Amino acid sequence: MPTMIETESLRFAYPVDEGQKPVYALRGVDLEIEKGSFVVVLGHNGSGKSTLAKTFNAVLLPAGGKVLVEGMDTLDPDLLLAIRQRVGMVFQNPDNQIVANVVEEDVAFAPENLGVPTEEIRRRVDEALRAVGMDEFVTHAPHLLSGGQKQRIAIAGVIAMEPACVVLDEATAMLDPIGRREVLSAVHRLNKEKGITVILITHHMNEAEGADRVLVMNDGRVDLDGTPREVFCQVARLRHLGLTVPDTVDLLDRLRQDGWDVPLEALGVEECAAAVARALEKE
Amino acid sequence: MPILEIKNLTHTYGIGTPFQRSAVEDVSFAVEPGEFLGVIGHTGSGKSTLIQHLNGLLKPTSGQVLLEGKDIWAEPKKIRNVRFQVGLVFQYPEYQLFEETVYKDISFGPRNQGKTGDELDRAVREAARLVGVLDEHLEKSPFELSGGQKRRVALAGVLAMEPKVLVLDEPTAGLDPAGRENLMANIREYHRNKGTTIILVSHSMDEIARNADRILVLKSAHVLMSGTPAEVFARGEELLAAGLDVPQITRVAMALRDRGLPIDPAVYTVEDLERQLLALKRGGAPC
Numbered sequence: 001m002p003t004m005i006e007t008e009s010l011r012f013a014y015p016v017d018e019g020q021k022p023v024y025a026l027r028g029v030d031l032e033i034e035k036g037s038f039v040v041v042l043g044h045n046g047s048g049k050s051t052l053a054k055t056f057n058a059v060l061l062p063a064g065g066k067v068l069v070e071g072m073d074t075l076d077p078d079l080l081l082a083i084r085q086r087v088g089m090v091f092q093n094p095d096n097q098i099v100a101n102v103v104e105e106d107v108a109f110a111p112e113n114l115g116v117p118t119e120e121i122r123r124r125v126d127e128a129l130r131a132v133g134m135d136e137f138v139t140h141a142p143h144l145l146s147g148g149q150k151q152r153i154a155i156a157g158v159i160a161m162e163p164a165c166v167v168l169d170e171a172t173a174m175l176d177p178i179g180r181r182e183v184l185s186a187v188h189r190l191n192k193e194k195g196i197t198v199i200l201i202t203h204h205m206n207e208a209e210g211a212d213r214v215l216v217m218n219d220g221r222v223d224l225d226g227t228p229r230e231v232f233c234q235v236a237r238l239r240h241l242g243l244t245v246p247d248t249v250d251l252l253d254r255l256r257q258d259g260w261d262v263p264l265e266a267l268g269v270e271e272c273a274a275a276v277a278r279a280l281e282k283e
Numbered sequence: 284m285p286i287l288e289i290k291n292l293t294h295t296y297g298i299g300t301p302f303q304r305s306a307v308e309d310v311s312f313a314v315e316p317g318e319f320l321g322v323i324g325h326t327g328s329g330k331s332t333l334i335q336h337l338n339g340l341l342k343p344t345s346g347q348v349l350l351e352g353k354d355i356w357a358e359p360k361k362i363r364n365v366r367f368q369v370g371l372v373f374q375y376p377e378y379q380l381f382e383e384t385v386y387k388d389i390s391f392g393p394r395n396q397g398k399t400g401d402e403l404d405r406a407v408r409e410a411a412r413l414v415g416v417l418d419e420h421l422e423k424s425p426f427e428l429s430g431g432q433k434r435r436v437a438l439a440g441v442l443a444m445e446p447k448v449l450v451l452d453e454p455t456a457g458l459d460p461a462g463r464e465n466l467m468a469n470i471r472e473y474h475r476n477k478g479t480t481i482i483l484v485s486h487s488m489d490e491i492a493r494n495a496d497r498i499l500v501l502k503s504a505h506v507l508m509s510g511t512p513a514e515v516f517a518r519g520e521e522l523l524a525a526g527l528d529v530p531q532i533t534r535v536a537m538a539l540r541d542r543g544l545p546i547d548p549a550v551y552t553v554e555d556l557e558r559q560l561l562a563l564k565r566g567g568a569p570c
Binding site: 258260274 | 325326327429430431456457458459460461462486489526527528530531532534535538539541542544553554556557560561563564
């Protein structure tokens, strides 16, 4: 698999008042993110996960080490535009990301700025809205849409740029359960059907279900890295990092401590129920 | 006597226009003093419209809101007193901070109530302490604080008015798991120590299940069900059909029951389900 994003001993510090010591938000991150993968990044507030995300399309530049996007160094100012066309970002607040009064104009904003020909813009806008399941809303006013719909418009706006990678920085945090499901299924579809690399930063452990890879950030470093199963099995470590484990894993962990023979890695509701039922039958 | 009673409340937006729509329709319920009531319902179910009636921000199109047995609109000029007694904390309240210092921001409400001097100082400091705002932050600008701390300051501003009923709209939205748990622990402790009636509006079933004595479920402008968490989650299929989430652990219980295991699906904590499963195992093989 070719590499989408690579970081080498990446360090970053936010500016501080003169005379004060810099506080590093990232203190040495080495990562390789494969093209076409679905990566979820977890971590408590202040763990560095949003900072990391912002280095992926050169919103923030490394203070040490480097970030390579398809081999392009984000420190090279000549490559800035090219990098931002390859990696698009979606942020937390749906109301801060919409610029136009009509859905289709909003989605067309990026390709227009890139000087894409008109017919091509039309094609991209329609396709992007279809990809996120919002094609019925082409001529709607964005402010009358729900939060989940607005976030999908924001995602379509990024897709219309035809990036290779989309980074969602807590893009589901302000949504209700239905909005969250809409956005998640839209990005999963983009990942499967268009092969777009998805990097999803979130507080919600359940959103890691179905990801190829889970990264857990702590104190500016990657603390855990693996498949959802591998990561969520580390119940004690996750708790130590101030994160919760999904209730399914919590139940299995407790039953194991009660002496039951159940696997820890049955993450989904059905899987978990099946594992518990099997253990009961054995008795 | 209930502290708050809602009688046949209807609120219609845009009366006489093509956009006429009732956001709340014929809703009745009562809240007992000291109760911790959870309100759930998805976006558009009428939650926000409903809670804005509780302190008179919205006036019912028809129906009544009674505070300690008195219609809050009986004397419209005194509605301000109702707002001191029913404290409403909106979603993302940190966006409403405006003062130069944390102390001044928290004291805005009680000052408007007419509190001065030592009484004011006590109310501000106590409210700050209750929600974990540090003393050393009181003289800082609220805008220098982190998001979670700002939210605590905003909450303290309402608590400082010492309301009899505290209404919280999604108090933990956007916080990380540790932040959510911390803030809810503060709210639980406040409820325990002060005995204040609390109405918690949330999308998170888990949060409601863990904290509320009783749950009110709203669906398209009506009350769909109300009862203890166990009673409400026992009707998990109906909740799912209404487009609401049920706690993940309740779904596991439902899936176990679908497999023919004698599990009571009215569980909403991991501990409860564990207890049931252990009992089942001790009782020999399930049928």
